[in-house]
Amino acid sequence: MKKKFRNLSCYEVQHSIKQYLLDEMTIEEAEGFVKHIRFCDVCRKELEEYYAFSSALMQLDSMEEAEKGNFFMNIEKRLERTEASVARQKADHRNRRFAYVFLALLFAAVMGVSIGV
Numbered sequence: 001m002k003k004k005f006r007n008l009s010c011y012e013v014q015h016s017i018k019q020y021l022l023d024e025m026t027i028e029e030a031e032g033f034v035k036h037i038r039f040c041d042v043c044r045k046e047l048e049e050y051y052a053f054s055s056a057l058m059q060l061d062s063m064e065e066a067e068k069g070n071f072f073m074n075i076e077k078r079l080e081r082t083e084a085s086v087a088r089q090k091a092d093h094r095n096r097r098f099a100y101v102f103l104a105l106l107f108a109a110v111m112g113v114s115i116g117v
C-alpha cells in the first residue's frame with residue numbers, strides 16, 4: 001500500500017507543533033508528525049518544551065494543581081492517542097475493502113442466480 005505521508009523535515013515538524021497541539025491536522029499529517037517525533041529527539045524535545053510552556057500559560061487560569069506535574073506524561077498520552085487513531089483509521093480502511101469485496105461477490109452470486117433462473 002502506498003504511504004500517504006511523506007517524511008517530514010525537522011523544520012516542518014517544529015513549525016507544525018502548534019497545529020498538532022490544537023488538533024488542526026488531518027490524520028495523515030498527524031501520522032507523519034508523530035512518526036517523526038518518535039525517532040527524532042530534537043523535535044521531541046521541542047514538542048515537550050512547547051507543550052510545557054503552553055500548558056504553563058493555560059495553567060495560570062484554568063489548570064488544576066494536580067495536573068501541574070504531568071506535562072510530559074500528558075504529551076506521551078497524546079502521542080499514543082494519535083497513534084491509536086491512525087491505527088483505527090487503517091483498520092477501518094481494511095474493513096471497508098473487505099466489505100466491497102464481499103458486496104461484489106454477493107452481487108455476482110445474485111446475478112448468477114437470476115441469470116440461472
Ligand SMILES: [Zn+2]
Pocket residue numbers: 009010011013036040041042043044
Ligand atoms: Zn526532527
